[in-house]
Amino acid sequence: MREARMPGAAMTSVALLLGVAAVQWLPALPPSAWSALPGLVVLWASLHWPRLRLPALVLLGAAWAVWRGTLALDLRLPRDLERRDFDVVGTVSGLPQVRSDATRFVFDVDHATLDGTPVPLRGHVRLSWYDDAPVLPACSRWQLHVRLRRPRGLLNPGGFDGERSALEKRIAATGYVREDGIDRLLGPADCIDGVRDRISRGIAARVSDPHDAALLQAFSIGDTRGLDQDDWEVARANGVPHLIAISGFHVGVAALFGVGMVRLLYLLWPGLALRMPRMPAQAAAALLVAGLYGALAGLGLPTVRTLLMIAVIALARCSRRAIDGAQTLGLALIAMLLADPLAVLSAGFWLSFVGVAFLMLCLDARPRGLRGFLHELSAGQLVMTVALLPLTLWFFGEASLVGALSNLIAVPFVSFVIVPCALLGMLLLLLAPVAATPVLKLAAVFAHVQWWLLERLATWPGAHWYLPETQPCALLLATLGALWLFAPRGLPLRGLGVLLFLPLVWPVARLPAIGGFQAWVLDVGQGLSIVVRTRRHALVYDAGARYPSGFDLGEAVVVPALHALGIDRLDRLIVSHADNDHAGGAPAVAEAFPEASRYAGEPGRMPLPAKPCQAGQAWHWDGVDFRVLSPGPQVTGRRNDRSCVLAVDGAGGRLLLTGDISSQIEPIVAAAVGVSRPTVLVVPHHGSRYSSDPAFIAAITPRVALVSAGWHNRFGHPHPLVLARYAQAGVPLLNTATRGAIEIGAPPTDEPAVTTTWRQRRPRYWRE
Template sequence: MITLALAFTAGAWVLQQLPSLPLLWPVGLLLIFLTALCWYLPAHIRQVVLCLLAAVCGFAWAAWLAQARLADALSPEWEGRDIAVVGVVASLPEQRERGVSFAFGVEQVLTPAARVPNRISLNLYRHNAFGSRDSGTGGSTSPAEKQAAIPQIHAGERWQLTVRLKRPHGSVNPHGFDFERWALENNLQAFGYIRTRSEYRPLDDMVWRPAYVVERVREHLNARIAQVLPGRPAMPLLQALVTGDDSGITTADWDVFLRSGVNHLISISGLHITMLASLAYWAVYAGWRRSYRLNLLLPARKAGVILGWLVALLYSLVAGFSVPTQRTLYMLTVFAIALWLGRRFGIARVLACALLVVVLIDPWAVMAPGFWLSFGAVAVMAFAGAYRIGMLAKWRQAVHAQWAVTLGLLPLLLLLFQQVSLVSPLANAIAIPVVSLGVVPLVLAGTLLPIDSLLWLAHALMQVVTQAMHWLAVSPWAVWQQQAPPAWSLLPAMAGIFWMLLPRGFPLRWLGWMGLLPMLLIRPEPLPDGAMRVVMLDVGQGMAVVVHTARHTLLYDTGPRYSAESDAGRRVILPYLRGEGIVRLDGLVVSHNDNDHSGGLQAVADVLSPQWMLSSLPAEAVPLQVKQHRACQTGQRWQWDGVVFEMLYPDVTSMAQVDLQDNNRSCVVKVSSRYGSILLAGDIEKSAEVRLLEAAGDRVAADALLVPHHGSRTSSTPAFVAAVHPAIALYAVGYRNRFGHPKAEVMARYHGLGAQDYRSDRDGAILLDFLSAEGIAVHRWRQQSMRYWYARD
């Protein structure tokens, strides 16, 4: 059973690595052949074939579900167009900075010839945020629409809406989050917003289907907590513990929990579900066994099992049924069946059953870090405790389990996140008993019962936990961080962990540390002197470029700010640099004071503490963490590892011009290596291009060009294009951006000179290696890391 479950999971995992979906009929023939083969083989060989058959079954099952889900897609010709639909609010509406976001189950499409997926994600923007400025799908906003009243949306309601949609499309970067995979896993095949200039109206107050009823209950529980604790700092944390809705948790709080290693407790963890189920079991068992008549109807143990399992089921549903809650529920289900039947199942078999059920229901779960961490934690605890001789004291068992989990998950955490919390054992020793035994029961009781004091007490306890975690997280030694290790280093690391966790008496257990050495010590091969790597990150409609030399790193621009709690610095730049092992920037250039170029500045400065910064920003916009800041000015020049950096614009006259637009204050940097050069032109427009050509002359010529102003008509004059004469033109643009960048006539100018164009919306991050005289090696990350769900673009 265990081997077959692992083989099935491996087959599903292999499917998720493919750049395109396979044809199903050859896979079906292989299944028939392996099934027939099992009848004629000896028993010892049959086991091998059965494992192979299970792997092919997992592969085929995942492929069939993927094809079915991808077939339910929005037609490209209907992106950005008004579509009238009727459907049901299918999820708990989440409050965002600019409005409300929710899943919408489409029941009927009223617009002729339009085809809309069955499940979509919609935004209901406040004020005038319905227009294309926020959605990026095209269109404009009328004054009447700006003043339109915003209706109240509740889970389970049926509405007739006019919406504008686009297909799932996210940023694709090295070490970055894959939004399109997440959308596929959550069966969200289109994203958009509600048009209020057209008809929209409620049709039914409540659609009585089980899934919608659960979502309405979740909404009521959230509202109950918000009503009692309005504006309180820990209120969003309590909502996350009850309903799994973590949309209100601030980025600062998440940073604290991640650095202290207790983030698993803030969402619904398996520990909370197990604890509640156990409390329900013992409460029923203790009362039931005292009644003679009740015991004649049903033994007390079986009655306790039923209620404990029901409590676990209800809590899992209310919590949103995430992978950790699924894993815990399925494990408890197997245990409940075993207790009901009077049989004993080993923990390994229980875990295998839960693994199989999760992958059957959600084969995309194998791509989620939480899947591996969730099952890995239980597996490590089972292995570390299964072979111990004798009984340890309870406190020693708890300490040993925490040590085993911390050690056992270290390789996975380094591979997935490139960092490990060193204070996690201490932090969890404090947080687990307070949150699981104190906060969770109190907040659940206070939410379900009209006793406000329970919620206040839960809030006070949560505040204590948060303060303790903050004290631990601020320590400079709280987190170990390094570059992303090679994938193959996971095998020796896990073998070493296995050896270290063997029971006492096994020889040379300390040698297990040697298995971790490849993961900890192997560094990427450094660039040679005189060479460089330039990475234009995919940050949407914005700009962020990293220049690597042999021993230095420069960041040019920090991308846009998406919302109060999200920006390109935190979502794209920091994960990339962390994965590359960069813990501090040697230099930072912010071209000008526009959101799409400086929106991520604060997040970058908070974490990476750049040694110096050049920009055209006003003094009040420079973060306090930046100790050395100077204004960009023509003539600034420095050299790193044989690579020369020159500031070509703006000059003193331009910077002194009060009425000069921010775009025309952009810092223009030329980077020249032994094997080629690139010009980083910011957002300069025609007038600035004229001044640049007058001041720099032939020095603007470069092999590659970050096209100014994202390919706008206001830039890239024929004279400028001819003077630079790039072989490679880079366009930093967002998917279906409202400006229509890059413009066709601008691209034609570069094509006319033989330039090859690369676009972040089409190609993801673009890596340029200036490593040899043979030419610039260009790598398009969306193609290099191709997965089948990208094919819909």
């Protein structure tokens, strides 16, 4: 009987990956014991029936992901301890970010107490220290008095999933330091982040231009604290964020640096070959130098992937075994999944491994020598741009059509000019600081020239290419299309792979019919932003807040939501009134959509020019009527009462947007609404107790009421009295704080109603 062969490294890694990835689609994790039992049974069966080995690996990958996911969720702060004050002792992890309003950092908690009683809180906590925060050296040990809550994020179309990121990074809680005299430094400590911080400060001290210093810090050790939002826009427009975050190619260059040092050593002292063969010495040096540089670069996912591949190759060379690229990548993937299965939650994991796999598949038979290197460099950028397009759109909602050209220029220049120069400068900083100055200044000049060119390319057409939110089937078809396009020669009709990209780049638009409309109440925390779309037009009503830290909800939530919803043109931007939670994000929306006309209830206090919003204004789009009901001449006094109130009337019913009006203005609005129709009401002033008077609710008679409020906000919105008023009137009330973004459908043939909420639409086990 022929003995069955075990699956190779590549097949094993793919089977494990399928099992781990499948778990990430679950709305809730099964008990760990129940998930492990099927895997163990199938593993036992596979020893007797070899055909079951791959399914067994899939189930084992799933069981492993369930167990590790359960452990990560168990690290989170217990719900009954949220918004409580703790005394914690621990260490500053990573490099703290110092901003004008606060210092933000990750704190590794070793010990925590609540009112003197120990509590089971360990691991990473993300903290902010507001106002006059002291200097927080990396690795320093502190005792802090903090207020904490469980990780929670906003949930919107096209938006960042903060809760997924928190799970992947094992963040147990978030909060802020309370300054009450208990906070104190316990002592410094030594760690690799301390070395990173010293190198970063050494670069800043020797490079006079702050922006050039920030670029060099990012290119050399992955310290991106000095880069602003404009820098990241340039990077995304050129498809080069991977270079800023230290790509695997950088680590490969560091490994070659180690190989070169050993070759030089053996050239100077040939007798060393009698004591140790040169090949294992080169492999060990490559791994050592790459590991040191990877640690200095922060050990991001692309860095770890490259280190694992170098380790596999080094071990193979030291043991005199032959190993091909597929085995190397497969073993690296297995090691990554076994060490941290939750790494699959990161975009970097997929872009890194899938990108390398495509390169190995498509460039395996390249010519040798300089011609082969140039072929790999040019063809490799084309392969990476096209092959990673589906994943890039899936994770980020945008891609760069100039990315291939930008990477063709930036990858060799950064990897073979800037990084080696920076490596030498970093080495000199640690060994001979005086000699490091000219080297770092030269590297900064190179970084300046490189960035100047990228800024020019970022203005080209297609630098920012947005598409509606990618569907899983479109992602799968486009990935298969890339495999078909770049398959080895001999596969027939490879050009037809382009057709499989059509569902991705030309998705079916889900537009309302004439006389109907769609609306989305976005999840912007304690603020308001609403998108309304008819057949051929769109408007934004309010745009959320902008905070002193620079975090802008218009930029982070509203603009990505518009792109994800397939809205490439905005006709009107209406800001109810000038309070920050409504108007702060408006400049970012106006910058992204400059063609939109702008109206505001308080134009004189707006952060950008706008026409006054006044009662009586009206327009008609695609069978839908828009009417401004307030403010009129009779509205004076409080700023909230000057809110622009907008009624959207479709053939089937009405949407009423009320801003922050109080009960004093509600009778005016109720009288101006006119004939009673099926109505979806956006609750005034986030559910403040001074709004939503029972008479107003009775006059409007909404079918459903929607509140835009922050989770556990300090105002207590919506107020319990307001909740009781709507409940007494029999009106269902939905809150973005608990539902995420809320979608409203108003077809011309039916009443407007809530069609989905984002926490209901995409339930995942890591979401609160």
